[in-house]
Amino acid sequence: MKRDRSSQATPSALLSLQRGLTGNRELAGSGYMDDPAYRAAYADYYRAVSMAQVARIFAVSGISPRSILDMGAGPGSVSLEALGSGAREFHLVDSSRAVLELAGSSLKNMADRLGTAVSVTLTASDLEAPGAYPARAFDLVAFGHCLNEIGAGADGVARRLAVVRRAASAIAPGGAALILEPATLASSRDALALRDALVAEGWRALSPCTAPGPCPALTAGPSHTCHDESAWDVPPEVRRQAESAGLDRDLIKMTWFIVAPPPGIPSSPVLPPDDSSGYEEYRVVSMPMLNKGGRVRYLLCGPGGRFPFSARKDDEAARRAGFFSLGRYDLLRIENPEIREGGWGFGPGTSIRRLGALASAGGAVIV
Ligand SMILES: C[S@@+](CC[C@H](N)C(=O)[O-])C[C@H]1O[C@@H](n2cnc3c(N)ncnc32)[C@H](O)[C@@H]1O
Structure with missing residues (x-):
């Protein structure tokens, strides 16, 4: 410049x-x-x-x-x-x-x-x-x-x-x-x-x-x-x-x-169309944090509020699913989370899909 x-x-x-x-x-x-x-x-x-x-x-x-x-x-x-x-x-x-x-x-x-x-x-x-x-x-x-x-x-x-x-x-x-x-x-x-x-x-x-x-x-x-x-x-x-x-x-x-501005509009030409098809979407709103119990934890924000999503730091399935490479402001669709006290965990049946423009601009879609 x-x-x-x-x-x-x-x-x-x-x-x-x-x-x-x-x-x-x-x-x-x-x-x-x-x-x-x-x-x-x-x-x-x-x-x-x-x-x-x-x-x-x-x-x-x-x-x-x-x-x-x-x-x-x-x-x-x-x-x-x-x-x-x-x-x-x-x-x-x-x-x-x-x-x-x-x-x-x-x-x-x-x-x-x-x-x-x-x-x-x-x-x-x-x-x-x-x-x-x-x-x-x-x-x-x-x-x-x-x-x-x-x-x-x-x-x-x-x-x-x-x-x-x-x-x-x-x-x-x-x-x-x-x-x-x-x-x-x-x-x-x-x-x-x-x-x-x-x-x-x-x-x-x-x-x-x-x-x-x-x-x-x-x-x-x-x-x-x-x-x-x-x-x-x-x-x-x-x-x-x-x-x-x-x-x-x-x-x-x-x-x-x-x-x-109000009145709201269902889809906006300046934004890509909403393809959430009724699924709940969650935004990662923190960096990864390791707690004393050996779990890696992110904060998620979405329709269910703001709460932790965690996995054991040596969880192989979570690693394969890309859990440990999530980044701040990634947009996720999460299926079958493990319900833990005060939040979600990555359990045996959990899948994560990374959505949004960042994912389609080259980021991996994680399933
Ligand atoms: C920190 S600069 C941001 C410049 C640019 N938008 C950016 O994001 O890099 C804030 C700008 O807002 C202008 N500004 C602050 N208060 C204003 C006001 N009440 N009316 C008009 N301009 C104002 C300042 O002159 C300055 O150019």
């Missing part, structure tokens, strides 16, 4: 950006994108991280929008990744005109490299202002790491709910909204509280959630949340910058969900 030529990112700008956005949060909502040093640090480092996160979201959910309303667009992370996977119409909104101009030129450069025509509209506006919403509708309205910069605590969740509610009018029939937020405990729990508030108003959680009602992680207690985490191919320049600033970037971590 090309640099913002007005300045170069420095390790100290990157470090204070990281602290100000995810540590003490002093920069959140402060207009930091108007500062050339922060803008360059974000564009050179965080944009690549956000793009990898969006690629992962598209892979897990199977989403493939053609038109995007990119709210809190920053240097265009969500739109750029979507352009690479087929989107052609972009409307970007941000309070910083300078970062929008950078996003616009990056999109045009990438479209030229791809040899494709794109439509790009830039609107400098506060997301809470009526002028932020264009009078047309899009396949996907995306909020990439921006809602957490609006307010804090319960007031923040209420203000973010009002922003997403208002965005419903900009979602085309069959379209959806994507909310992507940091994975820190507080930001993640706030994002899930927003999800629950939307679901309570009749929005449908399409992905990655498999539980229709309130998020079971939120009700499990104040130290619980649900976040996605995966390894990625760290670009050499991002690795170099992470090392100079002393940041760890081997994993991408985030909290995200895709929701459709």
